[in-house]
Amino acid sequence: MILRETLVIALRGLRSHKMRSSLTMLGLIIGVAAVILLTAFGQGVAASANTAVSTVANSITVVPKLSPIPGGPPAKPLTDTDSQAISKLSNVGMLVPSVTGATIGAAGQQNVAVVASYKGNQYLSASVTGTTNNYPAVRQITLASGKFFDAEQSRNGAKVAVLGPLVAQALYGPDPTAALGKPLRLVHANFTVIGVLQSYGASSDNIIVMPIGAARSSVFGYGIGGNQLSSIVVQATSTQTVKAAEAQITQVLQTNHHITDPQYDDFQVQDIGSRVATFTSLITLITNFVPAIAAISLLVGGIGVLNIMLVSVTDRTREIGTRKAIGASDSAILSQFVLEAITLAGLGGLLGAGLGVGMILLTKVLIPLLGSTRGFLATFSPVLSAPPVLVAFVISLAIGLVAGGYPAWRAAQLNPIEALRYE
Structure with missing residues (x-):
């Protein structure tokens, strides 16, 4: 009963100064909402980033070195x-060999002006890439229209x-479906x-992809000879086997290239896993860190x-003097404040939590309405x-x-006689 009466008195004291109490609560409302909102956004960014990098975390790229050690x-x-040989390794899953370059004209000169017409x-x-059906x-990568070539092709x-998309737009117009089935002259x-890729940035948009055999015989000609490759992109069987796959790839390439001293390796095995770990x-x-900054407002x-x-x-x-004069104890005064x-x-x-949760739910509703199907917003929530x-x-x-403890103690320590005389 005493606790109930004390709570009623406390609420009456807050109601008597509504504006002052509301402005005081505003700081806490903003602080609590900011912590909740920024924590949710931070976790959303982390989840989105992890989704984006998880698709390439087990990716390994093998490229030749441009020049050997003197x-x-x-x-x-x-x-x-x-x-x-790499495709047969136990820790290697899917593999994509590629041959890339600018088209080569009749004279065998690279970087001719007209690539496609x-x-x-x-x-x-435009950059031409000859590869296999595992490329996407x-x-x-995904396609904006059409399909990718299959295993038989x-x-x-x-x-x-x-x-x-840059090549398709320049030759066939802005509609990606307009290019499907159309002829393309290369050299x-x-x-x-048969297909148009989604946009992934200027360097990836300015590309023509075709079967590796067609690229060698009809585009690159003798400029890139025989069975040579520009790169081999490998997917390890899992993120846990990336290092083992790297070791196996290095060993098999050293054997194939008759290399006994690693310093004479004429290839590079590039693992982006360490960079992914740093990014994560x-x-x-x-x-x-962001919620910690928001906590300052609290x-x-x-x-x-x-x-x-x-x-x-x-x-x-x-008022305190009057209550103490009629018998209120120090603990009662302390409890009240x-x-x-x-x-x-x-x-x-409570209001801050409601505001923060409400803004999060509103954001979840608004993001799909933005109509973004690519990029950060496609996976962010x-x-x-x-x-x-x-x-x-x-x-x-x-x-x-904590903030009410000292003022409450100070109120409890007031001398009733001096408090009654206070002007």
């Missing part, structure tokens, strides 16, 4: 034999092409367009509670979870307890 044996290019439209300096899966070196060979660590740091709200409670004690000095502070902070925390909400609310209560 005095060492001559460098050997990567070949189909190397690709076939259609009915008088000419596109300059390993490279994590890859084996037979069919004269079909998949265009980057002295005719190809049929950075994202985790940011995710944990501290500011706590200072506001402390200030309002000190003012309340001063304004109600005569502590409860006022906790109630003030609790209401602020704030993560709403109970722990940040509960922690922010409990912290607001703790702030009320």
Whole structure:
């Protein structure tokens, strides 16, 4: 009963100064909402980033070195034999060999001006890549229209092409479906367009992809000889077997190239896993650091509670004197002001939690309405979870307890005679 009466008195004291109490709670409302919102956004960014990098975390790229160490044996290019040997390794899953470059004219000169043409439209300096049908899966790309060439077309070196969006737009117009089934002239060979890639940035958009056999026979000619490869992209069986796959790839290439001293390796095995780990660590740091910054606003709200409670004690000095004169104990006075502070902070925390949760739910609704199907927003969604909400609310209560403790103690220590004389 005593606790109930004390709480009623505390609420009556807050209601008597509505504007002052509301402004004091505003700091806590903003602080709690900011912590909840930024935590949810941080976790959403981390989840989105992890989704994006997980698709390439087990990716390994093998490229030839441009020049050997002076005095060492001559460098050997990567070949189909190397690709076939790597594909048989136990820690290797999918594999994509590629041959790339600018088209080569009749004279065998690279970087000729006109790469592709259609009915008088000419596109300059596109990059041509000859590869296999596994290219989309390993490279994590999708098509805007049409399809990619299949395994049979890859084996037979069919004269079909998949265009980057820049090439397709320049030759066939802005509609990606307009290019499908149309002829494409490359050097002295005719190809049929069967697909158009999604946009992934200027360097990836300015590309023409075709079966490796067609690229060698009809585009590159003798400029890139025989069975040579520009690169081999490998997917390890899992992120845990990346290092083992690297070791196996290095060993088989050293054997194929007759290399006994690693310093004379004429190839590079590039693993992006370490860079992915560094990126993930950075994202985790940011995710944990941003809510800590937002928590500063909670501290500011706590200072506001402390200030309002000190003012309340001063304004109600005569009331405190009267209550003590008629028998109120120090603990009763202490309880009253502590409860006022906790109630003030609790209401602020509750409203702040409601505001933060509401903004998160609103964001979840608005993001799909933006119509973004690619990029960051395609996978981003704030993560709403109970722990940040509960922690922010409990912290607001703790702030009320701490910020109200000193003013309450000060009120309890007032001498009733001096308090009654206070003007």
